[in-house]
Amino acid sequence: MASFDKTLPDVLAHEGGYVDDPDDRGGETYKGVARCYNADWAGWKTIDRARKRRGFPKNLERDAALQRQVRDFYKQHYWDKFQGDAIPEQALADELFDTAVNLGVARAVTFLQRALNVLNRNATLYADLVEDGAFGQRSLAAVAAYLKQDKVADLLKVLNILQGMHYIEFMTKSPVQEKYARGWLKRVKIAVA
16 A cells, blocks of 8 residues: 555655745745745745745744654645555555645545546446546556556556646646646656556
8 A cells, every 4th residue: 555655755756845936826936835825824834934934935944843744734635535555556646645635635636536437448347437636446446457457557657648638738828837848747757658
């Protein structure tokens, strides 16, 4: 089964530290936790206190309690929402987690459901899933059925194709977002055969 603690450092490397970019729809963020969407996160109180001290924002990294709050936030709001501990392949859990953090849990799960539907050999491995973005027992059973017959690599490719297409469509609709293209494309991991 997949491990949250194995994947968290990779996601946090993408998310960075403290940022307050006016072009970012998330606005003020710390390690990817956006204040505008998560105003009640307890970590903001710690950050607001640290802002008054010398060495801000570098001083945030030394605050062990804040780092635990970040970890707990990601576990509760992302990993647990798609039952990450029950995913049998670490690489698949890693991909779902990273996509969920960057694009939202519902979108990540919808990508998974769509990918499983196009790879189910015309519903001979399992019935098509409803692409509703809700990860439940049917989605988990489909993952298990898929992995009994096929390698995770093809599933990961389809997930990354969907993720990449989302970024392209988003930047096409909002060209100011193009400044984030290189960072987003680092999250799209398509192996060249």
